[in-house]
Amino acid sequence: MVTTEAVLVQQEWHARAQAALESVPDPEIPIVSLWDLGMVYELTPLQETGIHAELLPTFSGCPALDTIRTSAEEALYKAGFSPVEVVFNLRYPYTSDRITERGRANLRAWGITPPDADANVLVAESLDFLDAIECPRCSSRQTQMRSPFGPALCRSLHFCFSCNNAFEAFKPIC
Numbered sequence: 001m002v003t004t005e006a007v008l009v010q011q012e013w014h015a016r017a018q019a020a021l022e023s024v025p026d027p028e029i030p031i032v033s034l035w036d037l038g039m040v041y042e043l044t045p046l047q048e049t050g051i052h053a054e055l056l057p058t059f060s061g062c063p064a065l066d067t068i069r070t071s072a073e074e075a076l077y078k079a080g081f082s083p084v085e086v087v088f089n090l091r092y093p094y095t096s097d098r099i100t101e102r103g104r105a106n107l108r109a110w111g112i113t114p115p116d117a118d119a120n121v122l123v124a125e126s127l128d129f130l131d132a133i134e135c136p137r138c139s140s141r142q143t144q145m146r147s148p149f150g151p152a153l154c155r156s157l158h159f160c161f162s163c164n165n166a167f168e169a170f171k172p173i174c
Contacts, residue, residue, distance in 0.1 A: 017043045017051055020079035024071045027064040028152045029170075031110040034072060038098025041089050050083040051076055056094040058173060059153040096173045107170055108136045112155065115172035133169055135160035145169075 022035040034040060034055065042054040053072060057065055069086045076084045096115045099107070104114040113136045132141045140162035147157040148171075155168045 013045065014043060016079050017053070017076065017081070020075040020081075021053070021072060024068075024075045027067045027071070028154075029107070029110065029112065031106045032099075032103045034068065036100045036103030036106065038096075038100065038103070039068075039094065041092065046081075046083060046085060049081060050085070051081040052085045052087075054087055054089040056092060056098070057088050057090075058094050058096075060090055062153060094173055096170060099170070111136050111167055113158070113167060113169040115170055133158065135163060135165070136167055137165050138163040143167075 018035060018040075021040055022033045024034045026032050026034060026037055026039075029037075037058065039055045039058065040053065041056045042052075044052045046052045053076065055068065055072065057068075062068075065088060069088070072086045073084050076086070099114060107114045113133050116133065131144050133143055133145075134141055135143050135158075138160060140160055142161040143158050144161070145156055145158050146166070150157050150168050154171055154173065156171050158167050158169055159165075160167060
């Protein structure tokens with residue numbers, strides 16, 4: 001039987017872990033946290049005061065994985081967890097629909113268009129859906145993808161014909 005006290009302890013434990021991971025910025029897009037990118041797959045208690053955190057990499061070949069792991073470990077230690085294990089879960093794929101609403105808003109504020117909610121369905125068919133995505137600066141859809149390859153594997157390059165600005169988009173990943 002689970003007591004109310006045990007539930008409260010579990011909720012506090014989870015809230016503390018979440019807050020720690022919300023404080024860790026993505027190294028390539030520092031306006032958004034690991035939590036808001038949806039990279040946190042599972043958090044489980046480890047021994048009496050420790051934590052085991054499984055993260056989903058946005059791309060398995062991401063060059064920032066070591067930095068992400070180290071930053072997550074440091075944040076969890078600072079939050080009072082010990083021991084800390086942070087591993088990348090490669091069994092389950094990351095999907096961009098895991099990005100939180102706050103994460104989507106932060107991406108827009110940074111000048112990166114987040115993926116549309118239905119983009120994951122379209123990604124398997126072709127990349128044509130990446131044309132006419134919303135510009136994060138002026139909200140126009142008079143846009144065109146200029147390159148499916150941006151400064152990071154998870155982003156593409158676009159141009160807005162309404163405000164004449166180039167911008168990046170976070171690729172839908174399904």
